[in-house]
Amino acid sequence: MSGFSDEQKKIALLLLSEPKTEEELNKQLNIPYDKLGIELKQMLKLGLVLKDGYPTKYRLRQDIIDELNKRKKISEEDSFKIKVRAIIELKAIEKTLLERHVNKVIEAIKKETNFTVYGIDSAEIIEEDNMYSTFIETTLTVKDFSTLILFLFYYGPTSIEVIKPNKLDISQAEFQDGLVQLSGIFQKYANVMMKNLNKEELNKFYKKIYE
Incomplete structure (x- = not known):
């Protein structure tokens, strides 16, 4: 849930099971009403949640629910302990070449037996200074420390965030x-x-x- 703030993650997890009113969210999360209102407005603006009915209830978008449930199922079957979120930037002088390269990188990552891919997607290709560029964002776990090193070398992410563990015993x-x-x-x-x-x-x- 990289698009959520910490408070929004808590809200989203509650809304994952069923829609809730602002009062219900306030009681269960103990977030002050003014802060809760700001977070809900931001989530509405970003299109992460919808509201309907009377009294008004907030609910997650169905595609977000499906994605979170998919990741939860993957997590239950995943034995790898190192989870990262990475950005891989790609450039080319021709758009078609870049598109093919992006697809090859995505397919290669998906086929890696020592990775568990939770999500992977590419951004829109843009043209700048006679070059085409884009990036791939992926969230995945790797089998071990040496696999992480291979990921860094062969895929060359320009940005990497360690999601878990907080402390690595190796x-x-x-x-x-x-x-x-x-x-x-x-x-x-x-x-x-x-x-x-x-x-x-x-x-x-x-x-x-x-x-």
């Missing part, structure tokens, strides 16, 4: 696996650089590092 073996993955990635990167840079360029690169 075994020595899992930490070691992650470091091995990271070391392997750096080695591959170094090999590519060695093949594509001439001696003078390499000397300049090393000089910048060690000075």
